[in-house]
Amino acid sequence: MTVACLESLTxxxxxxxxxxxxxxxxxxxxxxxxxxxxYELDRLPAGALDVVVTxxxxxxxxxxxxRRTPELHGLISSTDTWTxxxxxLTERLGLPGLDPAVLRLTRDKAAVRNRLHEVGLTRGRAVxxxxxxxxxxxxxxxxxxxxxxxKDTAGTGSQNVWLARDEGELDAALAEASGRDLKGRxxxxxxxxGPVYSAETLTWTGxxxxxxxxxxxxxxxPRFREEITAFPVAFPDPQRTSLERWLDRVLAAIDYSDRFxxxxxxxxxxxxxxxxxxxxxxxxxxxxxxxxxLGVNVYEAMIEAALGRRPRLMDAAxxxxxxxxxxxxxxxxxxxFTGVTGLDRLTDMPGTPAWYPVKQTGDPxxxxxxxxxxxxxxxxxxxxxxxxxxxxxxxxxALRVLTDPFPHPADREAPGG
Numbered sequence: 001m002t003v004a005c006l007e008s009l010t011x012x013x014x015x016x017x018x019x020x021x022x023x024x025x026x027x028x029x030x031x032x033x034x035x036x037x038x039y040e041l042d043r044l045p046a047g048a049l050d051v052v053v054t055x056x057x058x059x060x061x062x063x064x065x066x067r068r069t070p071e072l073h074g075l076i077s078s079t080d081t082w083t084x085x086x087x088x089l090t091e092r093l094g095l096p097g098l099d100p101a102v103l104r105l106t107r108d109k110a111a112v113r114n115r116l117h118e119v120g121l122t123r124g125r126a127v128x129x130x131x132x133x134x135x136x137x138x139x140x141x142x143x144x145x146x147x148x149x150x151k152d153t154a155g156t157g158s159q160n161v162w163l164a165r166d167e168g169e170l171d172a173a174l175a176e177a178s179g180r181d182l183k184g185r186x187x188x189x190x191x192x193x194g195p196v197y198s199a200e201t202l203t204w205t206g207x208x209x210x211x212x213x214x215x216x217x218x219x220x221x222p223r224f225r226e227e228i229t230a231f232p233v234a235f236p237d238p239q240r241t242s243l244e245r246w247l248d249r250v251l252a253a254i255d256y257s258d259r260f261x262x263x264x265x266x267x268x269x270x271x272x273x274x275x276x277x278x279x280x281x282x283x284x285x286x287x288x289x290x291x292x293x294l295g296v297n298v299y300e301a302m303i304e305a306a307l308g309r310r311p312r313l314m315d316a317a318x319x320x321x322x323x324x325x326x327x328x329x330x331x332x333x334x335x336x337f338t339g340v341t342g343l344d345r346l347t348d349m350p351g352t353p354a355w356y357p358v359k360q361t362g363d364p365x366x367x368x369x370x371x372x373x374x375x376x377x378x379x380x381x382x383x384x385x386x387x388x389x390x391x392x393x394x395x396x397x398a399l400r401v402l403t404d405p406f407p408h409p410a411d412r413e414a415p416g417g
Contacts, residue, residue, distance in 0.1 A: 001024060001025050001026060001071045001073055002025065002026045002027075002028050002050075002069055002070065002071055002072050002073060003020055003025045003026070003027055003028070003072075003073055003074045003075070003076060003303055003306050003307070004027075004028045004029075004030060004066060004069065004072060004074070004075045004076070005027060005028065005029045005030065005075075005076045005077075005078070006030050006056055006062070006075060006076065006077045006082050006085060006086045006089065007029075007030065007031055007032070007056055007077070007078075007079050007081070007082045008029065008031075008037065008076075008078055008079065009078055009079060009280075009281070009283050009284075009287065010036070010037070010039075010040075010283070010284070010358060011039070011040065011284070011285055011287065011288055011356060012040075012078075012281070012287040012288065012299060013029070013037055013040035013041070013044075013049075014040050014043060014044055015287065015288070015291055015297050015298075015299040016076075016299045016302065016303070017044060017048050017049050018297060018299075019297050019299040019300040019302065019303045020049075020303055022297075022300060023300065023303050023304065023307070025073060025074075025303060025307070026049070026050065027048075027049040027050070028049065028050045028051075028052065028069065029049055029050070029051045029052070030052050030054055030056050030062060030065070031051065031052075031053060031054075031056060032053065032054070032055060032056050032057075033053070034051050034053055035360075038360070039356065039357055052065065056082060056085065057082075057085060059085050059088050059089060059092075062085070062089060063089055063092050063093065066089065066093055067093065072093070072095070073095075073306075073307055074095055074096055074303070074306030074307045074308070075089055075090050075093070075095050075097070075306060076302060076303070076306045077089075077090075078260075078280045078281060078302070079280065080107065080156045080278060080280065081156060083103050083106070083107050083279060083280075084103070084104065084107060086103075087100035087103040087104065088100060095306075096305075096306060096307060096308030097306075098256070098257065098258055098259060098279070099255065102254065102255045102256055102257075102279075103279055105254055105255075106254065106256065106277050106278070106279045107153075107154055107184075107279075108153050108154065108184065109126070109151065109152075109153050109154070109155070109184075109187070109276050110126035110128050110153045110185070110187040110189070111126075111153070112254060112274070112276065112277055113125060113126040113189050113274070114126050115253055115254055116250065116253055116254075116274060119249075119253045121246075121249060121250055121253055121274070122273055122274060123190070123270070123273070124144065124189055124190030124192070124273075125143065125144075125189070126144075126187045126188065126189045127139055127140050127143045127144050127187060127188045127189070128153075128185055128186075128187040137170070137171075137174065140170070140188045141167075141170075144188045144189060144190055145190065146164060146165060146166060146167070146170065147163065147164060147165040147166075147190075147191040147193075148163075148164045148170065148188045148189065148190060148191055149161065149162070149163055149164070149188065149189055149190070149191045150162040150164060150170075150173050150174070150177055150186060150187070150188050151186075151187065151189075152180075152182040152183055152184050152185070152186065153182075153183075153184030153185045153186075153187055154182070154183040154184030154185075155182070155183060155184065156183075157370055157371035157372060158224045158225060158226060158370040158371055159367075159370045159371075159372065160177070160180055160182055161224045161370070162176065162177060162222070163191060163221055163222035163223075163224070164188075164191075165191075165221075165222070169222065192266040192268050192273040192275075193266070193268060193269075194266045194267050194268040194269065194273075195215070195216075195266070195267055196216040196217075196218060196264065196265070196266055196267075196275065197213050197214060197215060197216060197233060197264070197265055197266075197267060198213065198214040198216055198229075198262055198263065198264050198265075198282060198286070199213050199214075199243065199247050199261075199262075199263040199265065200212050200213070200214060200231070200260070200262060200281070200282055200286065200290060201247055201251070201260065201261045201262075201263060202259070202260055202261075202298075202301055202311060202313055202314060203251055203256060203257060203258055203259060203260075203261060204257075204258055204259075204305070204310050204311060204314050205257060205258065205310070206252060206257045207248070207314070208244065208247055208248040208251050208252075208261075209244075209313075209314055210240065210243060210244040210247060211290060211294065211298070211313075211318075212231055212232030212233070212290065212293065212294070213231070213232060213233040213235065213240075213243070214229050214230065214231040214232070214233065214282060214286055214289075215228070215229060215230045215231075215233050215385065215389070216228075216229055216264070217229070217389075223369050223370075224370070225330075225368075225369055225370055225371070225373075226284075226328060226371055227327065227328055227330075228325065228326070228327050228328070228389060228392065228393065229284065229285070229286065229289075229325065229326055230323065230324065230325035230326075230385035230386070230388055230389045230392075231286065231289045231290065231293055231323065231324055231325075231385060232293055232323065232385060233385055234384060234385065234386075243272065246271075246272055247263060250263065250274060250277070251263075251277070254277065256277070256279070258305060259279065259302075259305045260279075260280060260281040260298075260301070260302065260305075261277060261278065261279060261280070262277075262278040262280055262281060262282040262283070262286070263276075263277050263278070264276050264277075264278070281298070281299075281302065284326065284328070284377060285324075285326045285356060285377055285379055287299065288324075288379070289324035289325075289326070289379075292321045292322060292324055292381065293320070293321050293322060293323055293324050294318045294319075294320065294321065295318060295319035295320045295321040296313065296316065296318060296319070298313060300312070300313065301313040301314075322381035322382060322383065322388070323381065323382055323383060323384050323385040323387070323388045324379065324380070324381050324385075324388050325379075325380055325381075325382075325385060325388035325389040325391070325392040325393075326356075326377045326378060326379040326380070326392055327377065327378045327392045327393055327395075327396035328371070328374040328377055329355075329374055329375055329376045329377060329378055329396060329399060329401045330368055330373050330374050330375070330401060331365055331368070331373070331375060331401040331402065331403040332400075332401075332403075333368075333403055333405075334365050334366050334367070334368055334373075334403065334406070335364075335365060335403030335404050335405045335406055336362060336363070336364060336365070336403055336404045336405075336406060336407075337359045337360070337361060337362065337363045337364070337365050337375050337401070337402070337403055338361060338402045338403060338404050339361060339402050340355065340357075340375070340376065340399055340400065340401055340402065341399065341400045341402065342398040342399040342400060343355055343399065345398040345399075346378075346395055346398070346399075349380075349391070349394060349395050349398070350380075350382075350391050351380030351381050351382050351387075351388060351391030351392065351395065352380065352381055353378060353379060353380040353391065353392065353395035354378075354379050354380075355376055355377070355378055355379075355399070356376055356377040356378075356379060357375070357376040358374060358375055358376050358377065359375040359376065363375075364406070365403055374401075375401045376401070378392055378395050378396040378399065379392065380392035380395055
């Protein structure tokens with residue numbers, strides 16, 4: 001009895017293994033590089049799961065491997081990058097799963113924006129003809145206006161996102177975007193001002209339960225680098241109820257009928273506005289934080305959904321636990337990651353702070369403008385998300401993420417070369 005996992009998020013694999021064990025299933029991790037999960041795998045008992053290294057982008061190869069897996073009951077695909085492959089595999093193998101067309105829609109940010117605009121759930125539409133030529137530029141200014149956000153329809157981790165507050169920034173963004181290798185297509189949408197949040201939801205047969213809301217503190221404009229997250233944000237009961245109803249309508253509008261979703265939104269002066277809908281549980285330490293703050297292993301619901309069963313989490317009373325917060329640890333300059341100083345100070349700080357490593361010594365850190373640049377995460381707990389944030393920020397302030405400059409190309413040449 002096996003549930004396969006097509007890659008995974010950086011953290012959460014341990015919770016997933018324990019959830020599978022509880023449900024009498026064996027977890028099989030398919031991955032291109034098991035070193036990516038070193039932190040989680042090193043903390044699990046030997047033989048806790050099966051790991052197969054294969055080209056997880058090769059749908060034919062993975063399908064053949066899964067066909068030869070005895071008693072395969074389900075497939076989990078919890079990352080943005082492998083969502084299309086996971087959808088193709090569940091359809092091909094006849095496993096429980098969302099309609100692949102729905103998952104393809106969620107991976108197209110422009111299409112989601114326009115679907116929501118059609119049903120009156122957003123004030124702005126997407127313009128996909130964003131380009132540097134005069135006609136495309138004119139259409140963008142007419143249909144979207146300024147300020148605007150330009151981004152990749154299939155982007156992840158705040159990569160390839162530009163804020164254009166005036167025509168000069170628009171021209172610079174269009175020029176820069178024209179030289180980028182995008183995963184999808186370039187499009188523009190209105191820039192909605194206000195604090196950014198993520199709703200952590202679970203949906204089954206079209207009904208959505210709001211499990212909680214994560215704060216998302218970002219870098220100053222014009223960047224959109226994620227820096228601090230806390231869970232759960234304490235909304236007044238009427239506002240939380242209103243948010244849950246709004247989220248139910250948003251997910252229904254794109255036919256998202258089952259499973260976890262991580263819905264990023266801006267809380268504007270005129271109400272919530274969707275940023276994007278991610279067909280998965282939240283990344284970084286969001287899943288870990290949900291388990292601790294809600295007092296349940298939410299990954300059990302992920303396994304149950306993969307098996308085609310109604311997740312018990314849809315109806316369960318939540319015992320609760322500490323609120324959590326975490327800070328992404330970026331170095332001051334790009335270069336070769338060499339380590340972190342100050343870790344010994346965490347033991348004397350409140351909130352049981354801990355460092356969760358993402359990068360290993362020797363890894364390159366080339367991009368500091370988006371989430372590719374953080375080397376690890378500082379986590380802390382408290383009675384409220386606000387207090388947890390204070391503790392996590394204080395703990396992060398005691399650490400320094402270090403890099404050495406990249407070697408000059410001439411220094412890397414072999415002697416005599």
